[in-house]
Amino acid sequence: MSAVPDEPRILDAGEAALVVEFGSTVDPAISDRVLALDDALGADPPDGLRERVPTYRSLMLHYDPLVLDRDALAARVRSLAAAADARAATAILWTLPCCYDAPHGEDIAQVAERTGLSPDAVVSTHAEATYRVYMYGFAPGFAYLGGLPKALAVPRRASPRPPHPRNAVVIGGGLAAVATVPMPTGWYVIGATPARLYAPEREPSFFVGAGDLIRFEPVDAATFDALTAREAAGEPVARRGEAP
Amino acid sequence: MTAVLAIGAAGPGVTLQDGGRHGYLRFGITAAGPMDPLMHATANRAAGNPLDATAIEISTGGITVGSEGGALGIALVAPGFRVALDGAALPGAVALTLEPGQSLAVRAGDAGSWGYLAVLGRLDVAPILGSTATHTRSALGGLDGRGLAAGDRLPVAEGRPGEDAPHSLAAPWLQRDGREIRVVLGPQDDYFAPDQIAAFLAGPWTVSPRGDRMACFLDGTPLTHAKGHDIVSDGVAMGAIQVPGNGLPIVLMADRQSTGGYPKIATVIGPDLGRLAQVRGGAEVRFRSVTVAEAVAARRAERAALGEPVAREPVVRTAFASDFLLGLNLVGGVIDGHA
Numbered sequence: 001m002s003a004v005p006d007e008p009r010i011l012d013a014g015e016a017a018l019v020v021e022f023g024s025t026v027d028p029a030i031s032d033r034v035l036a037l038d039d040a041l042g043a044d045p046p047d048g049l050r051e052r053v054p055t056y057r058s059l060m061l062h063y064d065p066l067v068l069d070r071d072a073l074a075a076r077v078r079s080l081a082a083a084a085d086a087r088a089a090t091a092i093l094w095t096l097p098c099c100y101d102a103p104h105g106e107d108i109a110q111v112a113e114r115t116g117l118s119p120d121a122v123v124s125t126h127a128e129a130t131y132r133v134y135m136y137g138f139a140p141g142f143a144y145l146g147g148l149p150k151a152l153a154v155p156r157r158a159s160p161r162p163p164h165p166r167n168a169v170v171i172g173g174g175l176a177a178v179a180t181v182p183m184p185t186g187w188y189v190i191g192a193t194p195a196r197l198y199a200p201e202r203e204p205s206f207f208v209g210a211g212d213l214i215r216f217e218p219v220d221a222a223t224f225d226a227l228t229a230r231e232a233a234g235e236p237v238a239r240r241g242e243a244p
Numbered sequence: 245m246t247a248v249l250a251i252g253a254a255g256p257g258v259t260l261q262d263g264g265r266h267g268y269l270r271f272g273i274t275a276a277g278p279m280d281p282l283m284h285a286t287a288n289r290a291a292g293n294p295l296d297a298t299a300i301e302i303s304t305g306g307i308t309v310g311s312e313g314g315a316l317g318i319a320l321v322a323p324g325f326r327v328a329l330d331g332a333a334l335p336g337a338v339a340l341t342l343e344p345g346q347s348l349a350v351r352a353g354d355a356g357s358w359g360y361l362a363v364l365g366r367l368d369v370a371p372i373l374g375s376t377a378t379h380t381r382s383a384l385g386g387l388d389g390r391g392l393a394a395g396d397r398l399p400v401a402e403g404r405p406g407e408d409a410p411h412s413l414a415a416p417w418l419q420r421d422g423r424e425i426r427v428v429l430g431p432q433d434d435y436f437a438p439d440q441i442a443a444f445l446a447g448p449w450t451v452s453p454r455g456d457r458m459a460c461f462l463d464g465t466p467l468t469h470a471k472g473h474d475i476v477s478d479g480v481a482m483g484a485i486q487v488p489g490n491g492l493p494i495v496l497m498a499d500r501q502s503t504g505g506y507p508k509i510a511t512v513i514g515p516d517l518g519r520l521a522q523v524r525g526g527a528e529v530r531f532r533s534v535t536v537a538e539a540v541a542a543r544r545a546e547r548a549a550l551g552e553p554v555a556r557e558p559v560v561r562t563a564f565a566s567d568f569l570l571g572l573n574l575v576g577g578v579i580d581g582h583a
Contacts, residue, residue, distance in 0.1 A: 011430050011431035011432075012428050012430050012431060012511070012536055013428075013430065013431045013479070013480075013481040013484060013508070013511050014427075014428050014481050014483055014484075014511030014512070014513055014514065014539065015428055015513055015514060015536045015539035015540050015543065016481065016514055016543075017479070017481040017511075019431045019478060019479060021431075021478070024475070024476060025476060026476055050266060050267075051266065051267060051269045051270065052270060053269045053270045053479040053502060053503070054270060055476075055477055055478045055479055055503055056476050056477060056478075057476050057478065058478045058479065059479075060269075060478065060479025060480075060481070062269070062481065065536075065539075065540045065543060066540070066543060066544060066547060070536050070540075135477070135503065136270060136271045136272035136502070136503075137272050137477055137501065137502050137503030137504075138272060138501055138502075138503065139272055139382060139501075140268075140271065140272050140273050140382045140384065141271060141272055142272050144477075181382055181383075198271070198272075200372050200373050200384065201372070205268075205271070205373060206268075206271045210270070
């Protein structure tokens with residue numbers, strides 16, 4: 001684990017955004033610092049702070065510079081970062097049903113070939129791990145997950161595969177993700193969840209936050225279809241618990 | 245009676261945009277919103293609307309509109325575009341009343357990439373995640389997340405007629421020079437040696453014609469990285485200038501992704517985003533480094549300008565532009581799009 005600097009670097013991204021950078025690597029300790037600052041600013045946001053965007057290693061703060069002075073925001077960030085060295089909030093553990101069977105786990109054979117694991121071992125290895133939501137990015141509700149077992153650490157594809165269905169469970173580049181919106185992708189599709197991490201017409205439209213934990217619970221294709229129908233009827237199929 | 249703005253023709257890239265979808269960047273939702281926020285706000289100001297109200301963003305693909313169900317006032321701010329009401333040429337920035345049966349055509353002209361059409365009233369489109377801004381890549385906002393097309397009918401709540409005769413609009417703050425774009429260096433300027441920062445600022449850079457609402461691509465002498473061209477993804481502001489492995493800068497615009505993994509050498513300041521967006525493919529730009537304080541002062545000046553009324557004076561009718569009419573007849577409702 002790399003060292004986490006005491007003082008974050010504060011970088012300007014133009015005159016209306018600051019990057020508060022805690023490190024340059026993917027590391028749970030760095031992510032903890034990012035999310036602790038995110039929580040602290042969210043609990044008592046200064047006037048003029050518009051959006052907070054946590055990433056693996058930094059927090060981007062979009063602000064209105066005609067309301068909130070850059071140096072005042074930077075000073076606030078420094079004092080909060082010094083005070084909040086650990087995240088106070090208890091992480092939420094979400095259990096998401098996941099169907100790895102045909103037709104959903106369409107790239108499992110390719111992953112098996114690249115890892116030397118059997119297709120069943122690909123599934124069990126993925127399903128036994130607990131993942132951490134580091135950040136969203138790339139597309140609406142696209143959740144980047146850390147915690148993928150090393151045995152499944154396949155590089156991303158050299159060229160993208162055709163678009164996947166909604167709510168695909170994917171791996172690539174040593175990470176896992178839930179890819180909510182159909183798009184061509186360089187990741188491998190190993191399953192699908194009936195839970196909708198992103199539903200713009202639903203309130204709330206997103207229910208999983210950065211810092212939350214996720215487990216995938218294998219279900220067969222018939223169960224997947226039944227759960228998809230329940231989800232569509234407005235009955236959430238993701239189960240919420242507290243992190244152990 | 246509810247007026248309806250009827251789309252007779254729309255080229256690629258014509259979308260509905262309000263002030264943008266804010267508050268969801270942390271969930272990967274792009275703000276979208278206008279490519280030229282100042283011009284969008286100016287059109288709304290001229291129409292008497294809130295500055296961030298829904299308006300039509302017109303690309304060089306052009307648009308033809310009419311009114312159904314009643315006379316409807318509009319404010320069009322599209323300097324450099326060719327505009328005609330039933331074939332009679334009008335200025336690119338104009339307020340007028342569309343009577344049912346009339347047809348207003350807006351086509352790409354000598355300059356300008358984007359124009360804005362606001363109605364006197366409210367384009368009655370259901371917001372999603374708090375905004376009507378269209379982000380076509382994620383099929384979000386506007387009409388079913390797509391650009392406007394022939395046959396679309398946009399209901400106008402509280403629509404009302406404007407003045408009887410067309411009036412030209414004058415907003416001096418829109419007389420902007422696109423050749424010099426101000427930037428704040430960073431956030432990853434430390435990924436470049438000083439001579440490469442200097443080369444970036446010296447330019448010149450040629451705006452590539454393949455740009456769109458997501459990005460403005462620049463051609464020129466490639467830059468080299470001092471510390472590689474991959475970073476662990478971090479947040480991306482509108483106007484961020486990322487430099488990928490090929491060394492050619494890309495300015496990320498309204499439809500950009502919320503996070504990205506290339507070093508960002510500099511960020512275009514807010515007041516200059518619109519002027520860069522208006523630069524046509526093939527034209528040259530240079531970048532000038534300013535401090536955050538200078539950028540904030542420019543923002544303050546822009547805000548003050550928008551507090552001024554948009555001056556208007558009656559359009560003096562001249563002879564019909566015959567080449568323009570001929571052009572309209574030739575296209576016959578079919579639009580020449582980008583490239």
